[in-house]
Amino acid sequence: MNESNSERGAKRSVTHHWSDYLFIAPAAIFLLLFMVFPLIFNVLMSFRDVQASTLLNFNAPWVGLANYNKVFENPTFWPTVRNTVVFTALSLLFQVGLGLALAVFYTRNFPGATYMRGLFLIAWTIPVVVSAAVFRWLLDAETGVINYVLQSLGLIKENIQWLADARYSLLATIIVNIWLGIPFNLVLLVAALQTVPKSLYEASSIDGASRFQTFRFVTLPLILPALLSVVMLGLIYTFKVFDVVYVTTQGGPLDASQVISTLAYKLTFSQFRFGEGAAMLNLLFLVLFVLSLLYLRSVNRESA
Amino acid sequence: MKSFMSLYKKGYGLSLVSLLLLGIFLFPIYWMVVTSLRTSTEIFAYPPQFIPNHIDLTYFREVVFENEKVLPYLRNSFLVGAGTTLLTLLLASPAAYGLAHLPLRGKNLLLLISLSSLMFPAIMLATPMFVMFSQLGFTNNFLGLIIANTALSLPFAITVLRPFYRSIPTELSEAARVDGCTTWTAFWRIILPLSRPGLLTAGIFTFLFGWGDLLFAISLVNSDNLRPITAGLWNYMGGNVTKWNLVMALSTVAMLPPLILFLFAQRYVVAGLTAGSVKE
Secondary structure (H helix, E strand, O other): OHHHHHHHHHHHHHHHHHHHHHHHHHHHHHHHHHHHHHHHHHHHHHOEOOOOOOOOOOOOOEOOOHHHHHHHHOOOHHHHHHHHHHHHHHHHHHHHHHHHHHHHHHOOOOOOHHHHHHHOOHHHHOOHHHHHHHHHHHOOOOOOHHHHHHHHOOOOOOOOOOOOOOOOHHHHHHHHHHHHHHHHHHHHHHHHHOOOOHHHHHHHHHOOOOHHHHHHHHHHHHHHHHHHHHHHHHHHHHHOOOHHHHHHOOOOOOOOOOOHHHHHHHHHHHOOOHHHHHHHHHHHHHHHHHHHHHHHHHHHHHHO | OHHHHHHHHOOHHHHHHHHHHHHHHOHHHHHHHHHOOOOHHHHOOOOOOOOOOOOOOHHHHHHHHHOOOHHHHHHHHHHHHHHHHHHHHHHHHHHHHHHHOOOOOOHHHHHHHHOHHHHOOHHHHHHHHHHHHHHHOOOOOHHHHHHHHHHHHHHHHHHHHHHHHHOOOHHHHHHHHHOOOOHHHHHHHHHHHHOHHHHHHHHHHHHHHHHHOOHHHHHOOOOOOOOOHHHHHHHHHHHOOOOHHHHHHHHHHHHHHHHHHHHHOHHHHHHHHHHHHOOO
16 A cells, blocks of 8 residues: 555646655754764774874875784784673573563563563663662672672682682673663563464463473474574674773773673774774774675565 | 451462562662661661661752752753753754655665764764864854754654654644645744654654763863763762762752652653654
8 A cells, every 4th residue: 555655746846856855854964964974984084094193184194904903913803802792692592591581471461561662671761870889789799689698698718809710800890781681672572472373382282291391393484584683783792892891890990890891992982093993993894784684684584 | 367368369470470570680789878877887787788777968968059050061061961951852843854754865874864963983973073073163062062962862853753754644734735835934933743652752852862862971071061961970979989978869860850840741751762762
């Protein structure tokens, strides 16, 4: 129906055509100026040796791929990439896993279900700097609640120096990130689960399937597209994360919990190595761009 | 016993479980508020006392009223949040309408740009914007923060708004045009009011995003009278590392406006999440 309308509209509104473009023009111009242009600027900056003195007068010398080489040869770079991959993988695993478990629980019908489920989103609504501040307090080595609970449960013998120990700082940031990400997955997965027709569950229980079997063979295949979509979105979002790592550990101690965004920040704003920072960000953007294309492909395939 | 069973059958047993789960999950929020109401000796008590013995409001007073920077921080956050929302909606509504209805080429490119909210690390914008604004002469300026935040929120807002415009039948604007409206008047007078749920969703989302921004707040602003509360809290933490009651008090203050907005507009936030992520 929409097709014939817009076709008819196309014929009738040939005289309106230029005004139609006016609708999109403001947003397009804005994005051109403030998104595309900065992107190009970043690319150009990555090919020049830009220092603090030359940042504002565009006189920096052209150095070709030297900045990219420096990035690859930076001893912190590859551990940071590894950190980012580990951070993303573990975050997603638990965010989606716990989110799915909670979603299954919350699709049950009981008083207050919808409202309480919505309250989980508080974790997502408040500024990340606030959440990370609270977790820094919770993760305090001597007096934080988390160590207290772990000790009481007998899971650890000595207090873990979550933020100061290079072995645990990345894990600390992952814990905070999992907390931050659960509500998002919960809401989306509940929406996905609600598209499964109730009649299928009835049929499955008539056939004698257990709850777990029903989930494994009926629910899971049906929500797989949505699950994939949620995972891909989470992948793109988590890979570039900055706030949570920066506020929790600042990438420390000694770059132990550094991720790509925070390393780029350090290079750019602490060490003023603008060219290298830009190069690193371009590489990050490339990865995210490819992931986004994959996401578009997967979504298009599902609706085809 | 019988009434207990009937309550359980009605689902209240699950409600209790849900309450427990919610309590565990939101414990950090509880702990934040409780810590801000206690003295230093109490907060460092080990084992931690989960229920406070008495409540002490001095830390809120110290952080909010005696620190003359804090109320301006809040005002600045409001300005940035509201400004970002206004600019974003002004740009996003016509654009979403254009993409939804009018026969245009270049749709696919714009769809990809809509994904760019997601795939752009904010840092990629920070340095170029700093340079741009320096050249134009307005660094350390609200407009700079608003523009930076809008650059990231605009694509997402367009994505959220587009389905709302698609669901409004084209007959309406055509009828309006037959009656003598121009395309723009038809949009402004008739279509736009109909998209109010969409505008609320995108608007609330954008406000929360603008309020919660940290990166632009710390890289594009360096004077206290322009600093939003996110950057203010970050600075405060640096100088008051072990004074957790003060830090938590300031955190609570920074959390309250988005929290209140969320509690009033919960369904719009949920709608925005699902609309922006699930492609029709």
